[in-house]
Amino acid sequence: MSPRFGSAAASETPAGQPGGAHAAGPRAATDRPVDGQPVLQVEDLTVAFPTEDGVVRAVRGMTYSVAPREVLGIVGESGSGKSVSSMAVMGLLPRSAQISGRIVFRGEDVLSMSPRQQRGLRGRRVSMIFQDPMTAMNPVYTVGDQLAEAVRSHSAVPQKVALKRAKEMLDLVGIPQAEARLRAYPHEFSGGMRQRAMIAMAIINDPDVIIADEPTTALDVTVQAQVLDTLMSVKDAVDAAIVFITHDLGVIAQVADRVLVMYAGKPVEIGTTAEVFTKPLMPYTAGLLGSTPSAEGSRAGERLRPISGAPPSLISLPPGCPFGPRCPLAREDCRASEPELRHRPAPGTTLPVVSRDHLAACHHSDELLAAEDPTRFFRAESEVTP
Numbered sequence: 001m002s003p004r005f006g007s008a009a010a011s012e013t014p015a016g017q018p019g020g021a022h023a024a025g026p027r028a029a030t031d032r033p034v035d036g037q038p039v040l041q042v043e044d045l046t047v048a049f050p051t052e053d054g055v056v057r058a059v060r061g062m063t064y065s066v067a068p069r070e071v072l073g074i075v076g077e078s079g080s081g082k083s084v085s086s087m088a089v090m091g092l093l094p095r096s097a098q099i100s101g102r103i104v105f106r107g108e109d110v111l112s113m114s115p116r117q118q119r120g121l122r123g124r125r126v127s128m129i130f131q132d133p134m135t136a137m138n139p140v141y142t143v144g145d146q147l148a149e150a151v152r153s154h155s156a157v158p159q160k161v162a163l164k165r166a167k168e169m170l171d172l173v174g175i176p177q178a179e180a181r182l183r184a185y186p187h188e189f190s191g192g193m194r195q196r197a198m199i200a201m202a203i204i205n206d207p208d209v210i211i212a213d214e215p216t217t218a219l220d221v222t223v224q225a226q227v228l229d230t231l232m233s234v235k236d237a238v239d240a241a242i243v244f245i246t247h248d249l250g251v252i253a254q255v256a257d258r259v260l261v262m263y264a265g266k267p268v269e270i271g272t273t274a275e276v277f278t279k280p281l282m283p284y285t286a287g288l289l290g291s292t293p294s295a296e297g298s299r300a301g302e303r304l305r306p307i308s309g310a311p312p313s314l315i316s317l318p319p320g321c322p323f324g325p326r327c328p329l330a331r332e333d334c335r336a337s338e339p340e341l342r343h344r345p346a347p348g349t350t351l352p353v354v355s356r357d358h359l360a361a362c363h364h365s366d367e368l369l370a371a372e373d374p375t376r377f378f379r380a381e382s383e384v385t386p
């Protein structure tokens with residue numbers, strides 16, 4: 001199977017903006033993208049919300065690690081638990097949330113830290129960029145004051161010093177006339193500029209990890225590419241790792257070293273972006289790849305192959321594999337037990353070798369591995385009878 005997203009979204013870096021290293025094409029993925037101890041580890045994280053209708057099991061065992069400077073993409077349909085798992089890492093979930101598992105930052109267990117220690121970590125060593133900056137920024141304070149406050153909440157420096165740092169950050173993210181822009185309010189910025197200001201806010205304390213939750217989804221395609229480019233450039237400038245959440249596989253192809261695919265609150269596949277995109281081992285991943293337009297696919301006249309049906313209710317999951325009711329490979333054993341996320345070694349020499357770090361949760365991964373194009377297990381739009 002050829003990579004479907006080799007020429008994902010074109011990216012133009014306007015004059016005066018930093019970097020541009022990613023404008024030319026997709027990021028090269030390697031087997032082990034970055035050496036070194038993980039900067040962030042999430043281990044068997046579960047999050048449940050008791051509601052009147054029952055308990056919503058939003059995250060049911062999320063495990064991943066992020067190496068220094070690595071970009072981990074998290075992808076999955078709406079409601080799969082991408083944001084809730086990240087909000088748990090940031091300590092931003094409502095009180096009603098029942099959380100278990102471990103969140104380890106540079107070897108320290110975050111959930112067992114005091115609230116003060118957690119505050120010291122979050123926003124400084126781990127920061128977050130949200131989809132909609134208007135909800136993350138306060139409309140009644142200037143952008144400069146908000147950036148300065150982000151500095152002063154973690155270090156006792158005078159306002160003047162914090163504002164100087166704020167201006168440097170606005171410069172770094174490519175906001176022209178940064179000095180004057182410090183005095184503007186968020187609503188006076190365009191959508192792209194606001195998202196750049198959010199990026200400035202996320203990097204102002206020189207974090208080790210940035211969690212970016214759909215940071216470009218609300219922007220139009222051209223601005224999206226520019227903001228993405230800015231994010232990847234400043235990431236290199238501050239030497240941070242990124243957990244990049246999106247539903248857009250084209251964006252993942254551009255930015256991520258590794259990708260984690262989520263379904264019904266759980267990771268169902270994880271591996272290097274190159275391997276997951278070319279050798280998906282879980283039908284849901286293959287379905288996502290087949291249902292996403294790609295520049296190469298459209299050139300070849302390929303038809304989209306959507307995944308039919310809808311994700312399950314997180315209050316009452318189906319027995320066995322939660323993807324079963326939508327899976328073209330499903331059979332009896334799939335209803336009997338939910339597959340674990342683990343390495344799926346090729347049993348015979350005829351199947352391609354799967355790297356040790358490529359894990360999947362499917363009883364029948366070998367069938368995908370043996371297929372020339374696993375997306376073809378799903379029917380093309382024109383083959384679906386109305």
Ligand SMILES: Nc1ncnc2c1ncn2[C@@H]1O[C@H](COP(=O)(O)OP(=O)(O)OP(=O)(O)O)[C@@H](O)[C@H]1O
Nearest residue numbers: 049056058077078079080081082083084085094314
């Ligand atoms: N406070 C809450 N109370 C009850 N259920 C919640 C709460 N917050 C989130 N959920 C549920 O948890 C599940 C996961 O939500 P989450 O926001 O993580 O999805 P997502 O993968 O980020 O989706 P999207 O792509 O739409 O952003 C959803 O079913 C959602 O309705």
Ligand code: SF4
Nearest residue numbers: 321324327334362363
């Ligand atoms: S375990 Fe069965 S139902 Fe689940 S993804 Fe694999 S083949 Fe499909």
Ligand SMILES: [Mg+2]
Nearest residue numbers: 082083084213
């Ligand atoms: Mg979300």
